[in-house]
Amino acid sequence: MSDKYKHGEKILVAVDCIIFGYDHGTLKLLLFKRLLEPLKGGWSLIGSFILPNESVEEAGKRVLHEITGLDEVYMEELKSYTAVDRDPGARCISIGQFALIGLENEETLEIKDGVQWHSVSDLPELVLDHNQMVVDALARLRNRAQYYPIGLELLPKKFTIPQLQTLYEEIFQKKFDSRNFRKKLLSLNILIQLKEKDKSSSKKGAFLYEFDYTKYRKLKNKGFKFSLI
């Protein structure tokens, strides 16, 4: 082995997925109660070591698929966690993967044993440096929600504007003016209004919308800058 390689020490590389969902007006995180050692009984993010034949991104998608059965989820790299003593079991680095799942409602998703949704506003202590990962992921979520129409990833395909607003209020922990929110949102021209209404939260009902991905991508390629709030 050449000079470049000879000093390298092989170490374990993991992914940990910070998976957000939104249901019944609450922002939630998917956590796993460890059934086995190490750290048995502790709450943890859902992760895995990367396999010899997969990239970190592929490992993240595999984990998410194993847990939820879902394939098409929004996922992006958060950052690496590499402190020497972060895992007492072994020298091991982890790449955080930030993921958003759109739920029709919580119950429609079949998740594996030991895995549970937790409200973001009421999380248990997590093992290792997973609390820090969640803090970082929440900051990323706010950033993305502000500059990309990423909030839409957390809603069902058909959603109402008041629903989206409530989601943004949950993410940013503050109220928005409904007239300004609606005006700004519709001015982006990336929503398609449907004929149907959703009457689950009011007698009058609110019009359902779909997100126009094609239009969004076209605008983005033209260098159009979004800012949703």
Place this chain on the structure above:
Amino acid sequence: MSDKYKHGEKILVAVDCIIFGYDHGTLKLLLFKRLLEPLKGGWSLIGSFILPNESVEEAGKRVLHEITGLDEVYMEELKSYTAVDRDPGARCISIGQFALIGLENEETLEIKDGVQWHSVSDLPELVLDHNQMVVDALARLRNRAQYYPIGLELLPKKFTIPQLQTLYEEIFQKKFDSRNFRKKLLSLNILIQLKEKDKSSSKKGAFLYEFDYTKYRKLKNKGFKFSLI
């Protein structure tokens, strides 16, 4: 070893530093001509495997120190590069580290043998996936220059407003109106005007400024949002 650890395969973990500098009106990148196999003679970013007793961030700082002798540089994680076949020599992932160096001028920095500054607008082909790392780093540079006063990291401690404008024009590859640029910049209230002038580029001379880090941090902690252009 427990269930969690048993499937992990240990692999090599490297850092590669994408190091920008700015000198004589040109944005530059620090590259290394490989003196030994593998890939002898190819241009590469400057990297290293991480050592058993250091984090990825520490490895990046170590590499930068070894090459330039500098300690206090701006560095942040870019992203990981983890494709299975990215390095033909071995399974090896790399964490890109984005770094900015403030040069008084190019010659003041003593850099190691085989390491050279290259104009960003005229880069050679790089080994492995290093070209992609540079593309990603340039996008990050533009983002950071827009939303953080990061352009200042690339200038000497004392600089003139026309200098900063030229740097921004180099980063974004477009001209800015000098009146508006100055107005916006000064309205942020994070520059301290000095009594001295720099006469190196005009007979009249331009006032030198320093960046007020303390004030900047205070404003940032208050949630103040910057946008420099």
Place this chain on the structure above:
DNA sequence: TCAAAAGTGTTCTTAGTACACCCATGT
């Protein structure tokens, strides 16, 4: 008929953009 959420417009303020001339100085 009333309670509860959905939907709608206007004014005011602020920030961004476009644009042209005088200033200071070394040669």
Place this chain on the structure above:
DNA sequence: ACATGGGTGTACTAAGAACACTTTTGA
């Protein structure tokens, strides 16, 4: 005296913020 880059101000336009009432409908 002139060439060169540094420095300034104003008018126009666009976007964001503040703010209150009408509509629909199920119970």
